[in-house]
Amino acid sequence: MNELARLPSVERLVQAPEAAPLVEAHGRRAVVEALRAVLAGAREAVLEGGAAVPAEAEILASAARALAAEAAPSLRPVLNLTGTVLHTNLGRAPLPEAAVDAVAAVARGASNLEFSLDEGRRGDRDDHVEDRLRRLTGAEAATVVNNNAAAVLLVLDTLARGREAIVSRGELIEIGGAFRMPEIMEGAGVRLREVGTTNRTHARDFEGAIGEATGLVLKVHKSNYEISGFTKEVPERELAAIARARGIPFAVDLGSGSLADLAGFGLPHEPTPRACLEAGADLVTFSGDKLLGGPQAGLVVGRADLVARLKRNPLKRALRCDKMTIAALSEVLRLHLDPPRLATRLPALRLLTRPEPEIRAMADALMPAVASALSGLAAVERVECASQIGSGAQPVDLLPSAGLAIAPLTDGGVAGPSASRILAALRRLPLPVVGRIAKDRVVLDLRCLEDPAALADQLPALRAALSREAEA
Template structure:
């Protein structure tokens, strides 16, 4: 008998009771494709028959997989607080609930309640950021790379932008400053050397086609030893002297004092802005501890020109980003930085981590893990070569096997010296109980 004749009709499969709760519009093409694949296997000789129960089961698995979320919650036990692969900065439940009241309905995103006419979407978060940072004006775009592009495209198209050779950085995802500058329409002029660039190098390169003096913060690597760089203050003074624009691509930066001596290793936003640079841009989801955004601050007239660039329409942020960023900014203003997870996790003392480790060890089983002291990093392309102290649970067993087993449970740890560690530096308090459950499932305790 020809095995093709035994293939069921599409309608018969669709009517099977196993699919009674499925959406027919999504299910029908899956059934058709499954039958087509079986037919192809029979014709090619890969199969001589099929089992209907197995076919139905495979179709249902595909259906459920499509409806399952691709983004899933994870427990971060890597020790890296601003983990780029795990979503960078976490959002506070409290701040999210505050924003949700605005996000769940209509809002005055672009409506002026006083005048009864169209308003500006950037006015909301700008009001709070100006109060926090003491700047003339603010513009928010979807990330800092977009901020770099918009600034260069607005002020230096077909003109020259001067940058130190030692600051032509590449960050994650192959984002390279020289490539972005080229795309923006400006002409890159490199000055100085990899390890030494002085303010005189900038001045010597200025000509009638120069539009902008740019400084880029080397946030994800460091140059040590025989090195020198021009400060942003020097660049700002030179730009004003020559009638040019000065711009600092800060990338990260922080507002509150950082613990463990990190304040000396990372530029302070407030200290930089006190020197009145023309424009500064930085990320909303690194050390600021908010959502992904590129925040541009500085001279009001310059911000106005940025707002008139037609490219802004492609780079603008929605009410979700603006509302969450506004709540983060208000937390700084209200001295509620403990509600910002990035700062809360970073400021936890080693003693606090030891107490957490002791509690977890008792719950998991002392014979299954040891408490150790180690070092970790903030992450997010910030503070390279600046380790911070941490405490971890060292799990007994083959490190690679444990890493895989815990990862399959949604718990991401790290391997150090051939041991699998659950680092507690970046562990959110609400994740502690789930970590215990994961350990018991994996370790059988």
């Protein structure tokens, strides 16, 4: 108990000169709470384990570390070396600088988000992107919500609530997070009418299903899986004719739809909104943050009368985008108006089309530094990789790439850090590095690494962390 009496009071610690910078940075209340927590821990250690009472400087240092950890942002930049370019868990498409600048410009103050500067009255936030979407897709009208699932939900709720939506059984997809198309329909108050079989659906299946209860015919692009072999699906043009003959709206959900013809950039072909509309679709929905290369958003393009109905739905307000998203999307759409320079100006497309020899040369240049930093702990070699587009786009097609493989080293029977520990140490770096494990090795696919110094400059910290762990 005498030892406990030596613990300083919170007030004494707060008044110490060393505490002034902490109060300035974090506020007095936060500093007091941190000091109380440190003192409580010290008191418990003395009572239970007979530990010595820490010095005041040590208490203040512990509080400073706790405050710094609490103040650090939870959402942080990382190096995506997973080999999946549009990684859902890592934020999908990186934004071009023009979009970043546009976001910063409107984030700092007021903007004309829903105000017409020409007419001096309330405007529509869709106006900032609708004209460009019409030009890029050939649509009569367009609207934007916060993601593609929301776009599909809005279309279903507006056109088929209380009625049936007809979908091929082979297109009842599940997207990330275990969200399924039937569940989205249920949430919109729409009855699912499945037609055909998993691998084969015919035009007659749709013709036989359309009736008085039909509100919508929906085609869903199978962007995150592929069915091969004995298969059959009804093309958009044929479905559009069937729906039009019965006066039923026909919508296509493209998911990670691209505005550009990816085949022209040497990538696997993906259907475009323009092609779907030209085939007769009344509405097309797609994402803004996948192959389009912009911010998270859901876009709907198509017939003006149907888009107007979507905008009148009260759900549209709940699903609308904020000013930062609108600003970023507008700039990304502007870049799409200049196709010849798109591959160099749009980061997502630049990474997807990056030549394998360029990536391999970077791996060769980085390998000596990584091997030196991990000498005695792990073996490093350059390896061939197969990158994925990601975010449900072209799951079968892979992009040739290169990277570094880090294998745990066994020297004299003493094992170095395991692959999982190396991977964890990479994630704990100041700029976290996210890789993957394959065959008990850490693989860093370098397709998405455009600044090798971002990795190389952190190698001393990686070495120190793994060495401390090995000694422990």
